[in-house]
Amino acid sequence: MRKVWQKLALSLSFPAVLVLTFGTAGTVNGAELKKFRAGFNGSLCEGPVHIAYEKGFFKDEGLDVELVRLAPGTNFEAITAGQIDASFGLLATLIQPLSNGLPIKITSGLHTGCDKLLVKPDSGIKTLADLKGKRVGVPSLTSSPIMFARRGLAAAGVKVGDKDSEVEFVVFTNAELPLALEKGAVDAVAANDPVASVAARDFNLTVLLDSARDQPYADQYCCASYVNAELVDKDPEAAASYTRAMQRAAAWIQKNQEETARIQVEKKYVAGDPVFNAQVIKTFRYIPSVSGAYKAFGITAGELKKIGVLGPRVDVDALHKSSFASLPNVPDSAE
Numbered sequence: 001m002r003k004v005w006q007k008l009a010l011s012l013s014f015p016a017v018l019v020l021t022f023g024t025a026g027t028v029n030g031a032e033l034k035k036f037r038a039g040f041n042g043s044l045c046e047g048p049v050h051i052a053y054e055k056g057f058f059k060d061e062g063l064d065v066e067l068v069r070l071a072p073g074t075n076f077e078a079i080t081a082g083q084i085d086a087s088f089g090l091l092a093t094l095i096q097p098l099s100n101g102l103p104i105k106i107t108s109g110l111h112t113g114c115d116k117l118l119v120k121p122d123s124g125i126k127t128l129a130d131l132k133g134k135r136v137g138v139p140s141l142t143s144s145p146i147m148f149a150r151r152g153l154a155a156a157g158v159k160v161g162d163k164d165s166e167v168e169f170v171v172f173t174n175a176e177l178p179l180a181l182e183k184g185a186v187d188a189v190a191a192n193d194p195v196a197s198v199a200a201r202d203f204n205l206t207v208l209l210d211s212a213r214d215q216p217y218a219d220q221y222c223c224a225s226y227v228n229a230e231l232v233d234k235d236p237e238a239a240a241s242y243t244r245a246m247q248r249a250a251a252w253i254q255k256n257q258e259e260t261a262r263i264q265v266e267k268k269y270v271a272g273d274p275v276f277n278a279q280v281i282k283t284f285r286y287i288p289s290v291s292g293a294y295k296a297f298g299i300t301a302g303e304l305k306k307i308g309v310l311g312p313r314v315d316v317d318a319l320h321k322s323s324f325a326s327l328p329n330v331p332d333s334a335e
Contacts, residue, residue: 109293
């Protein structure tokens with residue numbers, strides 16, 4: 001089981017190759033397309049990027065998109081260096097970098113769900129408050145899973161500030177997280193899907209907190225499209241085209257989960273079993289919404305400020321307003 005899990009988890013993460021590109025045709029119906037570079041890492045919830053490309057939604061919007069596969073954790077570096085024009089990310093991971101000057105603008109929320117907090121069924125841990133004084137494994141100290149865990153724990157009355165935390169967060173790779181829990185190195189693990197769902201299945205783990213099902217998180221957008229801030233000023237039409245294509249793709253996924261999972265695996269965007277991946281995708285709500293992302297950002301940023309993730313000098317209201325782009329002809333949602 002351990003060797004099988006390690007092989008699967010590593011394949012879900014993909015190797016740390018900086019750039020792998022895919023090309024598109026330069027014209028549609030005789031009209032020249034605008035060249036555009038969209039970055040992605042190869043995760044299951046990045047489906048809107050994959051589908052917008054495979055179904056021709058980018059082309060429909062007049063974009064000749066080059067998909068750039070990035071090593072995990074390098075999206076911000078790539079967009080800051082001008083290697084890509086746009087990408088896809090979890091709102092909770094965008095907030096702190098934005099407060100530090102990350103040059104991006106969020107353009108639309110794309111779906112809800114995808115973070116989980118897991119424990120062993122015989123651990124005796126029944127509530128979030130039971131994690132007081134315990135160790136929680138996370139994929140990194142800036143990841144969406146740790147932000148989700150800290151928000152949930154804080155809401156349960158557990159201190160999670162940098163200076164007064166009643167929980168110790170310990171970093172492991174995705175491949176190591178369930179193994180660390182199995183060996184007792186940690187008392188719980190926080191992870192993204194599909195890693196979290198695969199771990200729950202293969203190690204018979206109990207889901208203590210699920211952002212796709214548990215309130216208030218189930219109604220909050222977790223993932224969003226974003227573009228280079230400079231692009232918004234220089235070519236707002238291109239930024240709008242990218243956003244509309246992503247919205248259209250998200251709405252398509254909501255109605256075609258099985259086909260989405262099949263395309264992602266067959267085209268090698270993600271690894272795993274398409275049948276199982278489709279089950280995970282069905283727990284997300286791919287109903288794109290600009291206002292939904294804006295609302296979720298405000299809630300999450302406010303909670304991260306209280307927890308201490310954001311510095312005391314960060315003006316949350318100003319950060320909230322400045323982090324979003326107002327683009328021409330971008331609807332609040334798409335069907």
